[in-house]
Structure formats: structure tokens, C-alpha cells
Amino acid sequence: MVRTLSIVVWLLLIILPIGSGVLFLLLSSFHPQTVVNSAALVNLLSEYESIVGSFMLAVVAPLGACYLALWMAPGLLQRPRLQQLLSPLLSIPHVSFAVGLMLLMSPSGWLIRLVDSVSGLFPSPPAGWPLPEKSLVTVMVVLVLKELPFLLLMISAQLKQLPVSSWLTQAQSCGYSERQAWWRIVAPELLRRLTLPMAAVIIYSLSVVDIPLLVGSNTQALLAQRVYEWTFQFSTDSQVKSITGAWVLLAMAFVLLLINTRHAAMYRCLVLCKKVNTRSAWWNSNKASQYVWALLGILALAIIVILALQSLASHWFYPTLWPASLSLERWQTEGPYLAEPASYSFWLALTSALFGTLAAIVLLQRQRQKAANAFYWPVLIALFIPQVPLILGWQFVLREPLSDGWQIGWVLWSHAVYTLPYSYLVLYGAYVRFDQQWLTRAQSLGYSAREAWWRIMLPMLKQPIAVAFAVAFAVSIAQYLPTQWLGQGLTPTLTTEAVSVASGGDWRIGSLYALLQMLLPLVVFVAIGLIRTQSYAEHS
Structure with missing residues (x-):
């Protein structure tokens, strides 16, 4: 039974989506009307700013998130309960996070208003502010802060498998400080184990479209964003550019993934060749990282509060610190328009998360049956390929007109393609560490293998x-992207509507969609927290 289900999972959620994307690119590249040749590549190079910007984003944002996570990770050893802080941060979707961050930190954001109310320094929004509403830097900041909780969660899972406390004690007995031991002994091993999660973060940063649409530069669009726009322009030149751009994205992804495989080795060489500095800088202290943990928690809470205030504010002009009045009028006005995308978002997320989690359990159980504990990296292959080429391939396979019901089904399938690898990433460590003796004892008491599992x-x-x-x-x-393209506008979700509204500059209505988009996963994470609390109470 498990073997059959695992074959179905491999075919439907791994082989079919990857195969269709590759098939589309190959067929389109040799089609007479969209043939990819040197002339097409030269034509695309006129968008060199987009290519360079995309490459910079895919390098700087993942590295920034990675090393910030490594710097904060010792807090997980000293205070294991800090992991509970990751739940509200993980529950905030990228779009909601971007909207909330802009309402907080943009030139007309709440923090500038707070400074002005105290000092009177900014009677008008400051020019040259480091975090403008739309720029490549803004996209980088959003991605670094949003990918940070995911990498911390992956580090937390690895810390449970490593004798970190013993390593640190032995290193300190040799004269290293705790932080020096962390960066020289623990960090290289964590980087090696973070190769696959980092690959997923790199590819997401390379191929992200919704965040650049919200806070990215209008004059220097990223390559994935440009390819997305070209696919909606039906001229032959635009279609050739979109196919060529997809190939360039794949080539950039290959180069970045290749570098990522050598990341841990390069770090180890650099750190071990560097002379030990006996003085500890302030930023390398445990107290400094604890402050960052506190700021991270405050940021999550502030984003929720600012989105709620903005969605309820009737009038809120700069530089006033608080809205003139709060009213449910906007909620009542937008309520009928919110119902459909909220319903689609909830049921798609619920069903695809269920499918993805069950599929991950099936694959992991099949691994146990085969006594294969090694990580199945092909399960994550959808995360290693930029979304634009993949979803273009899915469109090619599903190019015939579909009824509404079938469109919803294909959107659900596309979501499950991405929920499976993340479920597998989270479950793998716990499944591998599970003590087989529990099942052996149960079977010795008369349970069958299936009953022992249940x-x-x-x-x-x-x-x-x-x-x-x-x-x-x-x-x-x-x-x-999967919802927007495969749904063909007939399966609107809170994400597609939030991007559509907020990218047009209407942050007030955009905050309403973003708040509701954030509340749905937050409720699920709170429920998980209650399950954990109940479990701890039972064990104690």
C-alpha cells in the first residue's frame, strides 16, 4: 500500500511538474516562432540591469538571512522556548510582511511619524530615506527578514541532532570563547546541513515576482518580473524574450546552486585560516543577539498591529501618529469582495497542506521500509527550479480551455507541488530520529506493523x-504565480488580490487583504502551539 502511494506521489507531485516544465522549454525553444538563438540572447542582454539585479538579490538576501540566523541561533540553545517565537513570523506570508513593513518603515511609515512626534525632525516624508517604498534594497530587506524564521527553524531541527553542547564545552576547555567555538566548530557543520534549505531560499529570491511587484523598483524590474510581464504580451518578440529569460533564469539558478554546494567548504577554509581574535566585539555577544530576538518578536507584533490599524483607519494623513478615527466601514464595504478570495485561500491552503503533509509522510514511511535514512533531495527539486519556467510549462500542458472546476483542481495541484517539499523538510528530522524500538516492542505485544504505526x-x-x-x-x-496563471483569474485568493491592490498604490485596502491573508495561517500556528502546550503538560 505504502509503495503504491509513494509511486503515485512521485508521479503526480514530482515527475509530472518537473517534466512538463522542461518539456515546455525544450519545445518552445525550437518552435519556429519562439526559437531561442544568439540573436534572442543578445536582445535579452539589453535588460542587463534586470539580470544583474536578480543575481545580486539571489546572492545578498540568502547570505544575509543565513548568517543572521547563524548569529541568532545560540539563543535556541540557551532558551529553547524562543522557537515558539518563530511561529508568528512563519505564519506571516511574504506579501503581508512586505505591506506591513512598508507601513512601518517607509518614508511616510509609522516609525518616521513617531520620530517626528517626539522631535519634529520630519514635518514631511524624508527624501533619500534608506528604505524607500520601491527599490531593490527594499526587496532585499523584506526577503532577509522573511526568510530568517525559516532558516532558524531549519537550524533548530539540526541542533537537535548534533551534540552541540559537548562541542562547545570541549572547545572552551581549549581556550576558545563560547562565540568563537560556535563560529569555528558548530557553524561550519550547520552550513553543510543547510545546503538544501539555502538552495530553496536562493531559488525563491531569484524567481520571486509578487514582492517586486509590491516594493520593487518600477524602472529596474527584476528578471523574473520581466519574464512574467512578457508572457502577457502576445507579440512574437515578447514571447521570444520570455522563453529566453526563462533559460537565463535556469542558467543563473544552476550557477548559484553550484556555488551553494561549496558554501560550507569556503566558509570552513576562510574561518580556519583566520587568526583567533581573543577580544569579543559587542555585536558578537549573546546579549546583542538576544536584543535581535526581542526586536524580531516586536516586529512581528508591530506588523499585525499596523495592518489592523490601517485597515480600520478612516483618515490617517502624514505626520499624525494615530488615525483620526477607527471604523469598520472599510471592512463592511470590502466584505462582499473579501468573501470569495478568503474562501478560495482557506480551502486551497487546507486541502493542499493536507495533501502535501500526507504525501511527505508516505515518502518518509517508504524510506523507513527500505531502511534508507538519507535525505531524498529529488523531493525538493521543485524548490530548486525558478517558478517562472515551471509554471510556463504547466500552462503549456494545460493550454486548452478548462471549466471553473478543473481550474480550481489544477491550482490545488500546483499548490500541493510546493507544500510537499516543505512538509518533507520539516518532518524528515523527526521521522529519521524516531526510535524503531517503540515499534518493535509494540509488535512483540501482538500489534501488526500497521497497527503499531497508527x-x-x-x-x-x-x-x-x-x-x-x-x-x-x-x-x-x-x-x-501558480494561482495567477493556472487559475486564469477565476480562482482569486487573498494573495493575488493583495498584490493587485497594493501594487497599485492603495495601501489602505491592501492592508485589509494583507491582514486577512496573515490571520489565516496565524490561527493555524496558534492551534499548533496549543497542541504543543497540551503535549508538554501531558509529559510533565
Whole structure:
């Protein structure tokens, strides 16, 4: 039974989506009207600013998030409960996070208003502010802060598998400080184990479209954004550019993934060749990283509050610190328009998260049957390919007109393609670490292998399964390109509507969509937190 289900999962959620994307690019590249040749490549190079900007974003944002996560990670050892702080941050979709961050930190944001109310320095929004509403830097900041909780969660899972405390104690006995031991001994091993999660972050940063539409530069669009725009222009030149751009994205992805495989080795060489500095800078202290943990929690809370205030504000002009009045009028006015995308978002996320989590369990259970504990990296292959070429391929396969019901089905399938790898990432460590002796003892008491799984293993793994489901739910909520392209506008979600409204400059209505988009996964993560609390109470 498990073998059959695993074959179905491989065919439907791994082989079919990847195969269709590759098939589309190959067929389109040799089609007479959209042939990709040297002339097409030279024509695309006129968009060199987009190519360079995309490459910079895919390098700087993942590295920034990675090393910030490594710097903060010792807090997870000293205060394990800090992991609970990751839940509200993970639950905030990228679009909601971007909208909330702009309402907080843009030149006319709440923090500038706060400074002006105290000092009177900014009677008008400051020019040359480091975080403008639309720029490549803004996209980088959003991606660094949003990918940080995911990498911290991956680091937390790895810390449970490594004898980190023993390593640090031995290093300190040799004269290293705690922080020096962390960066020289623990960090290289964590970087090696973070190769696959980092690959997913790199590819997402390279191929992201919704965040640049919201806060990216209007004059220097990223390459993925340009390819997305070209696909909606039906001229032959635009179609050739879109296919060529997809190939360039794949080539950039290959180069970046190749570099990523050598990241840990380069870091190890650099750190071990560097002379030990006995003085500890302030930024390398545990207290400094604790401040960042506190700021991260405050940021998550502030984003929720600012989105709620903006959605309820009737009038809120710069530089006033608080809205003139709060009213439910906007909610009442937009309520009828919110109902349909909210319903689609919830049911798509619920169903695709369920499918993705169950599919991950099937694959992991099949691994246990085969006694194969190695990480199945092909399960994550959808995360290693930019979304634009993949979804272009899916459009090619599904190019015939579809009824509404079938469109919803294909959108659901596309979401499940992305919920599976994230569920697998979260569940893998717990599944591999599960002690086989529990099942052996159950079978010695007369249980069959299937009964032992249902009665022993499943209840003991309910916490990681619940977390995997919550992460998959949040991943589905955040999907933009699959919903926009395969849904053909007939399956609107909170994400597609939030991007559409907020990218047009209407932050007031955009904040309403973003708030509701954030609340759906937040409720799921809160429920998971309650399950954990109940489980701790039962064990104590």
C-alpha cells in the first residue's frame, strides 16, 4: 500500500511538474516562432540591469538571512522556548510582511511619524530615506527578514541532532570563547546541513515576482518580473524574450546552486585560516543577539498591529501618529469582495497542506521500509527550479480551455507541488530520529506493523506533523504565480488580490487583504502551539 502511494506521489507531485516544465522549454525553444538563438540572447542582454539585479538579490538576501540566523541561533540553545517565537513570523506570508513593513518603515511609515512626534525632525516624508517604498534594497530587506524564521527553524531541527553542547564545552576547555567555538566548530557543520534549505531560499529570491511587484523598483524590474510581464504580451518578440529569460533564469539558478554546494567548504577554509581574535566585539555577544530576538518578536507584533490599524483607519494623513478615527466601514464595504478570495485561500491552503503533509509522510514511511535514512533531495527539486519556467510549462500542458472546476483542481495541484517539499523538510528530522524500538516492542505485544504505526508512531509524531501541516498551510496561502496563471483569474485568493491592490498604490485596502491573508495561517500556528502546550503538560 505504502509503495503504491509513494509511486503515485512521485508521479503526480514530482515527475509530472518537473517534466512538463522542461518539456515546455525544450519545445518552445525550437518552435519556429519562439526559437531561442544568439540573436534572442543578445536582445535579452539589453535588460542587463534586470539580470544583474536578480543575481545580486539571489546572492545578498540568502547570505544575509543565513548568517543572521547563524548569529541568532545560540539563543535556541540557551532558551529553547524562543522557537515558539518563530511561529508568528512563519505564519506571516511574504506579501503581508512586505505591506506591513512598508507601513512601518517607509518614508511616510509609522516609525518616521513617531520620530517626528517626539522631535519634529520630519514635518514631511524624508527624501533619500534608506528604505524607500520601491527599490531593490527594499526587496532585499523584506526577503532577509522573511526568510530568517525559516532558516532558524531549519537550524533548530539540526541542533537537535548534533551534540552541540559537548562541542562547545570541549572547545572552551581549549581556550576558545563560547562565540568563537560556535563560529569555528558548530557553524561550519550547520552550513553543510543547510545546503538544501539555502538552495530553496536562493531559488525563491531569484524567481520571486509578487514582492517586486509590491516594493520593487518600477524602472529596474527584476528578471523574473520581466519574464512574467512578457508572457502577457502576445507579440512574437515578447514571447521570444520570455522563453529566453526563462533559460537565463535556469542558467543563473544552476550557477548559484553550484556555488551553494561549496558554501560550507569556503566558509570552513576562510574561518580556519583566520587568526583567533581573543577580544569579543559587542555585536558578537549573546546579549546583542538576544536584543535581535526581542526586536524580531516586536516586529512581528508591530506588523499585525499596523495592518489592523490601517485597515480600520478612516483618515490617517502624514505626520499624525494615530488615525483620526477607527471604523469598520472599510471592512463592511470590502466584505462582499473579501468573501470569495478568503474562501478560495482557506480551502486551497487546507486541502493542499493536507495533501502535501500526507504525501511527505508516505515518502518518509517508504524510506523507513527500505531502511534508507538519507535525505531524498529529488523531493525538493521543485524548490530548486525558478517558478517562472515551471509554471510556463504547466500552462503549456494545460493550454486548452478548462471549466471553473478543473481550474480550481489544477491550482490545488500546483499548490500541493510546493507544500510537499516543505512538509518533507520539516518532518524528515523527526521521522529519521524516531526510535524503531517503540515499534518493535509494540509488535512483540501482538500489534501488526500497521497497527503499531497508527497506535504508537503517529501519536508520538503528532507535534512535528502538526508543524509540517502549519508550514505547508502558510506556503499555500503565499502562492502567487501558480494561482495567477493556472487559475486564469477565476480562482482569486487573498494573495493575488493583495498584490493587485497594493501594487497599485492603495495601501489602505491592501492592508485589509494583507491582514486577512496573515490571520489565516496565524490561527493555524496558534492551534499548533496549543497542541504543543497540551503535549508538554501531558509529559510533565
